[in-house]
Amino acid sequence: MMLFFVMVTGGFFRFVSLNWDDFVRFHPDERFLTMNVAPKLDMGYLSFTTHRTDPISVEEQTLYCAEQHPTTSGVGGYFDTRCSDWNPHNVGEGLYVYGTLPLFLTRVVAENLNRLGAPGSVWTNYWTDSNGLQLVWRFLSASADMIVIFIVFLIGTRLHGKWVGLLAAALYAACVFPIQQAHFGTADAITNLFVTLAIYAAVRVQVDGKLSAYGLFGLAYGMALASRINVLPVVGLLLIAAGLRMLPALLGRVTQEERNRILTYSMGGLVLAGFITVLTFRILNPYAFMGPGFFGLRPNPAFLDDIATAQNLVSGNAESPPNYQWIGRIDYLFPWQNIVLWGMGIALGLSGWFGWVWSGWRVLRGKVGSLRNLLLFGWILVYFGWLGPNWVASMRYFLVLYPVL
Structure with a gap:
């Protein structure tokens, strides 16, 4: 009951006045994502920029897609990096430094909300225009951070008991900065959800070492990377947790059979987590790879260039x-x-x-x-x-x- 009260209170702070700025969009990332990128996805057309077609011209790139997909005006499938209309680079954006999971999630939810509107009504296309997308994304950010409150409770409970978990959840629910970020349609709150879930999974690996915990970590970590690549260090938590699980194998009194069992189980868990991470990232951040099919795993130079550009921007070297x-x-x-x-x-x-x-x-x-x-x-x-x-x-x-x- 007390956890329910904490969740409701935290939810109120996060969901209250989602359109607090009356669509002004003070946050530059939110303005870019909800006005420049999200409205253009999955619209059945392509728009290339010279920056993203090197070493060939825009005309050559357009011709290539038209030849590959003549029945769809050049638009390729989801994993076709060069021709997909889900790829921000193919809808007029020459630089995209965020993960695609929050972007895709918002767009999919908005498209499904459109389908709920009566044919011909104002709601038929409202949710996929810039204003509707802003509200959808902010709702998802608030929802994500509300789930974080519950995960904080789970982490505290796993480590120190339910009362510590409840206190931690209550303190996070009242924390100012997460509440603020829940009111923006950006990648931050959604990334925070998946990172926190990965931390919880790592704690579970440390506490009980079940394969399900390794699998959960792989799923959460893959989704976190597909939201923001700069959370890469989270993987260290799994390595530490698995290392702690393997410590008993170093004890002299442990039999060789038991030692082999401990090491095999932990290494198997790491392999499972790694496989699920790669699979999740491949599906949810597809344009990190060239495609054009699922197994086209050659790194996308444009994705790597975007990462390098982002690093340069935050390094202080950019004027x-x-x-x-x-x-x-x-x-x-x-x-x-x-x-x-x-x-x-x-x-x-x-x-x-x-x-x-x-x-x-x-x-x-x-x-x-x-x-x-x-x-x-x-x-x-x-x-x-x-x-x-x-x-x-x-x-x-x-x-x-x-x-x-």
Whole structure:
């Protein structure tokens, strides 16, 4: 009952006034995604840019697709990277640095909402125009973050019991920054859901080591990568969890048969997680590969170029007016200060970071039960350590730390 109250309260904060800006779209990512990209997908036409057809011309690319798919005006299948009308590069966008899962999810939901409208009514096409897509995406962001509240409860319960899980869920439900991000139609809240689910799966691997936990991690991790590629370090949590499961095999009193069983089971789990990750990523972020079929797994140069461009933009090397705001920011201190002061609030923020330091201290001292928090401690250490010195240190980059803090 108390968890239900926490979920309802957290849901209220996340769903209230989804159109708070009256379609102004102050968030530049939301403006780009809901106005420039999502409305053009699955419309039955292609629009190429020179930047994305090199070394051939736009005309040659158009002719190629027309020859390959003469009955569909050149539009290819879902996995046909060069000719699919689901590929942002093929509908007029020369640069797309996000994962495609949140984009596709929003578009599919919007198309199905259109079908619910009476033929000829204003609702028949409303949800796939820019305003409708904004509302759909914001609803999905709010829904995703509401699910995160429940997963935080599950993580806390697995590690420390239901009361700790309930407290963690309540604190996250009232956390300011996740509530704000739930009101934007961007990739961030949805990515946070899949990262948190992957963390929960890694905790389950650590606690009970079942194959289902490895499989869940592979699914969640693949979906997280298909949402934002910069959450790649999450895989380290599975490796640590599996390593902890294999530690008993190092004990001298363990029989060779038992040692082989432990190692085989854990390695099998890692292989299963890896396979599901690759399969999920292939399906949900298809244009990272060239296609044109499912088994066309050659990396897409345009995808790799987009990733390199994004890295250059956040490195400080790009001469761009938005980059000027980061001049004089202190590495690590600036993002940490934003988390404490504006993301969580001083009391909750300092408490969360104190808990992180205390957990690390207990691990270093070898205290009984300290390894229980190793995954959560390690995730904050690695991810904050990786992004903390970035030239561009937007608060949203650190959203995936909030459920753990």
